[in-house]
Amino acid sequence: MSDANSSSDPITEVLSSIVGPIWLKVGQMFCGTDHTVIADAHIVYDADGIRHAGPESPSRDLIRMGQEKPDLYLPDHTILPGLTDAHTHLFLEGGETDPAKRSVYLKLTAAEQLNHAQSRLKRLVSLGITAVREAGDKASVGLALQSRYWSNQRGSMPYVDAPGAAINHHKRYGSFMARPTEEYDSPAATVAARIADGAHRIKLLATGIINFEKGAVTAKPQMPAEELTAFVKAAREHGKQTMVHCSGNDGVANCIASRVDTIEHGYFIDDDQLARIRDADMVWVPTFAPVQFQVDQPDHIGWSKQVCTNLQRIVGAHSRSLVKAQELGVRVVAGSDAGSHGVAHGWGFIRELELMQAAGISAAHVLHAATGAGRERMGYAEQFGALQAGCKSRFLLTNQDVLNDVSNLRRAKIVVFDGTTISTGDDESQPGL
Ligand SMILES: [Zn+2]
Numbered sequence: 001m002s003d004a005n006s007s008s009d010p011i012t013e014v015l016s017s018i019v020g021p022i023w024l025k026v027g028q029m030f031c032g033t034d035h036t037v038i039a040d041a042h043i044v045y046d047a048d049g050i051r052h053a054g055p056e057s058p059s060r061d062l063i064r065m066g067q068e069k070p071d072l073y074l075p076d077h078t079i080l081p082g083l084t085d086a087h088t089h090l091f092l093e094g095g096e097t098d099p100a101k102r103s104v105y106l107k108l109t110a111a112e113q114l115n116h117a118q119s120r121l122k123r124l125v126s127l128g129i130t131a132v133r134e135a136g137d138k139a140s141v142g143l144a145l146q147s148r149y150w151s152n153q154r155g156s157m158p159y160v161d162a163p164g165a166a167i168n169h170h171k172r173y174g175s176f177m178a179r180p181t182e183e184y185d186s187p188a189a190t191v192a193a194r195i196a197d198g199a200h201r202i203k204l205l206a207t208g209i210i211n212f213e214k215g216a217v218t219a220k221p222q223m224p225a226e227e228l229t230a231f232v233k234a235a236r237e238h239g240k241q242t243m244v245h246c247s248g249n250d251g252v253a254n255c256i257a258s259r260v261d262t263i264e265h266g267y268f269i270d271d272d273q274l275a276r277i278r279d280a281d282m283v284w285v286p287t288f289a290p291v292q293f294q295v296d297q298p299d300h301i302g303w304s305k306q307v308c309t310n311l312q313r314i315v316g317a318h319s320r321s322l323v324k325a326q327e328l329g330v331r332v333v334a335g336s337d338a339g340s341h342g343v344a345h346g347w348g349f350i351r352e353l354e355l356m357q358a359a360g361i362s363a364a365h366v367l368h369a370a371t372g373a374g375r376e377r378m379g380y381a382e383q384f385g386a387l388q389a390g391c392k393s394r395f396l397l398t399n400q401d402v403l404n405d406v407s408n409l410r411r412a413k414i415v416v417f418d419g420t421t422i423s424t425g426d427d428e429s430q431p432g433l
Contacts, residue, residue, distance in 0.1 A: 021062065087335025091139060131380070216248070364403055
């Protein structure tokens, strides 16, 4: 354990004792707006937000009266924005690896699911995850958490935005998190109903999932391009974005043709499709973690050797696509699919970042995907994900080399959330529940 876990941590003590704006000078600043780093940078913040961030000293009107120098100079520390997990299902505990126990979770009442989800949220901020984008549940757990975020009782919970129930077709993939569009007369009516429920965005299930036995997506996409286009149009008429579950080359093609906002998963995407996604300024959220879990622990499902070989080939191709996407300048945003089998909330996101790094992109590019890459594109209701004047004061301070290895995010760090300072020790543990 690190001494950062103790209440006598001197940095936390100083940050917690100051009334009014705090001025720090830090050895390395990762702003989150791209993958670059500023040496010996300054930040001034208070509970309301960041007042100043950059290489130059702040102007006098931004600091406390009479202050002549930073409250702290931390030459060995790196500061970076709080992390955003852009694909979570808080109603499910991915850390539960026993399939039988997982199915029990699905049968809990909505109130029980919400209770469990609230306790999962607590771990996120201390791990440095200060925002999540929910990806669908039928019991309105995500919507309830979103409401709680905007209430006056939220405390230090991450920003949450949610689509409510995902939208699928009757008897097609996704019924554990979706309600079918057949409940309404048209895509427009389905979208209107979700928005009436409080959805901040619309989640669509454009395809099924990968058939691991065959090593391919074998089912026809459940939503053709014309139908997706109707959903996208309806969502835009309400000022809402679409996030679309999609794997398989045909399904990706439909998503591109219909100009959805974000493509979730996107297994079997090809290089030409990546270039089109870039040109259309769409977002790709590759979600390595749920498939990698099955590569790492095939026994939970009883996968054969052949299936394991398929899984490895699929993850290998996905890794090459990630490297290509970065070369092409595609807007890649990190999301873990936490709640999926084997992907725990919080720890699963750090794992996702490790897998993106292992796929072959630099730690700094991974951190950009986890902070500011989606910031101006994803329609979040607040400014976060960057160290910039006007953004929320939600950031991490660490003396570990996170800029060269994202695994160091597991080590002791200080999290500042709207001005409140939380220090955490090393976290090597695997998920509990
Ligand atoms: Zn998902």
